[in-house]
Amino acid sequence: MAGDWIRTVTAQTPTNIAVIKYWGKRDENLILPVNDSISVTLDPAHLCTTTTVAVSPGFDQDRMWLNGKEISLSGGRYQNCLREIRARAAEVEDKERGIKIAKDDWQKLHVHIASYNNFPTAAGLASSAAGFACLVFALAKLMNAKEDHSQLSAIARQGSGSACRSLYGGFVKWIMGKEENGSDSLAVQLVDEKHWDDLVIIIAVVSSRQKETSSTTGMRDTVETSLLLQHRAKEVVPKRVVKMEDAIQKHDFASFAQLTCADSNQFHAVCLDTCPPIFYMNDTSHRIISCVEKWNRSEETPQVAYTFDAGPNAVLIARNRKTAALLLQRLLYFFPPSSDTDMSSYVLGDKSILKDAGIQGINDVEALPPPPEIKDNVPPPRNRGEVSYFICTRPGRGPVLLSDESLALLDPSTGLPK
Ligand code: ADE
Known part of the structure; x- marks a missing residue:
């Protein structure tokens, strides 16, 4: 030596x-x-x-x-x-x-x-x-x-x-x-x-001032106080895991999206069932869920799955590139950047999705029409500055040297x- x-x-x-x-x-x-x-x-x-x-x-x-x-x-x-x-x-x-x-x-x-x-x-x-x-x-x-x-x-x-x-x-x-x-x-x-390389993933990094409960503390409180967690772990997840594996093997996006959204929502329900209750999602997270739910319900079959971890950021999984471009249009309609942000720092990662969505610059974002599934007479509000930035990505490989x-x-x- x-x-x-x-x-x-x-x-x-x-x-x-x-x-x-x-x-x-x-x-x-x-x-x-x-x-x-x-x-x-x-x-x-x-x-x-x-x-x-x-x-x-x-x-x-x-x-x-x-x-x-x-x-x-x-x-x-x-x-x-x-x-x-x-x-x-x-x-x-x-x-x-x-x-x-x-x-x-x-x-x-x-x-x-x-x-x-x-x-x-x-x-x-x-x-x-x-x-x-x-x-x-x-x-x-x-x-x-x-x-x-x-x-x-x-x-x-x-x-x-x-x-x-x-x-x-x-x-x-x-x-x-x-x-x-x-x-x-x-x-x-x-x-x-x-295996499933059609999928496109868009992450919305949500602006947040609040300090979140750490996962370690949150999990400990949940295990000690939530009866819903016991039910989830024993009765719900084992069946969901079998169905999720099947959906992945068969590229069954409708099942995949239904299971992914339901499991994210149950995780946040378990957090609410904790004493003291834990809030990881915020109003922006809820607005993103509404946008996806309305769109999915207006289509014959789900287009996008959402999932949220221990924080307000949304991870959105689109069935393919075409859907991802339509998703990005909707996200940029509802969550345009604040006036001092340029598009190159607002949409990160695989920027080619932005091109597919027909968006070159901030003027294209300002000109976006409300999504067709919104049938209100008044255009829905645009929540400027609520999202810090988006990251466009996809399923990827494991570790390398x-x-x-x-x-x-x-x-x-x-x-x-x-
Ligand atoms: N925690 C956050 N990032 C980390 C990293 N790159 N290595 C080890 N711990 C981390």
Whole structure:
């Protein structure tokens, strides 16, 4: 192990959004859920975490930088992930560079970690899911741990529950498991990202002044006080999971949309059933639901599904690109940008949907007619400034290693952030 070398690994991992929700733990330390959940992985081109991990005999402590700022690794969730990966570390040999790390050396060696989210960390977009999945995936590669993605998912789960679902692309199921030690609580891939590639996902990042109840606190209060959660976990979700898997396999968008919306609404009902009640959606979230519900009911079959996590942001899943363009027209009619915002910073991600919608600039937004399903004599109000921005994306792939040195976040000669 002698010498003054630094070995680095860089990985990129997507975030995910649950269509059958995870809410409530049966073990807080191991992060074991009270029900299975299902998610769709989002295209890392638009929402992902990049993490570089480095090891060197010259490092004297484990250190981490998140979005360029040093953070403490002393929290239990980071410590759980580091301990579990170290326990599975194997020998590493790089003959070219004269590096040899024996299995036992990993217990003494320290790591540096730098992580960057390509989307706002505090915007309620599940950054910890992508973050912990990326941390575990990158450390496993660095330490030559031989576990498969499902086994790694059980480790990422101990950092952040939803992180286990970010170890795969496409549609993913987190199986709650039965074991007390959590060994069978892990993620499996249902289908990869190519299986249902018509789907288009539009996220509305809703302006919010309010500090939300953290998921950890909210879940604990719900488990302690909500009878509706017991009913949901035992009676509702098991049946919904079977139906959702079937809808995904068959590309049955009508069932998929019905199940996704119903499950989001039940999750928020469970939050209201909590003592004290938890409010994650706001008036803007409710207006987005009304817009989608009215449109879906005016069509023969649902065009769009909505789902909301522990915050006011809407995740809208359109059946195809054509529907996504029609959805974007409706969203921009009801939620135009405030006067000082330009379109290029208002619609992010896959901007080609904006072109499909026939919108080039702010003047096209101002000229949009009310959607035809609104039959009022007076045009409905336009809620300017209620949405901070939209992100257009699609189902995406799972974690990858980045071999291009220029994408690493740590300097290979110092082990410090570039
Ligand atoms: N929490 C939010 N973003 C994160 C990241 N990239 N890594 C670890 N934890 C995070």
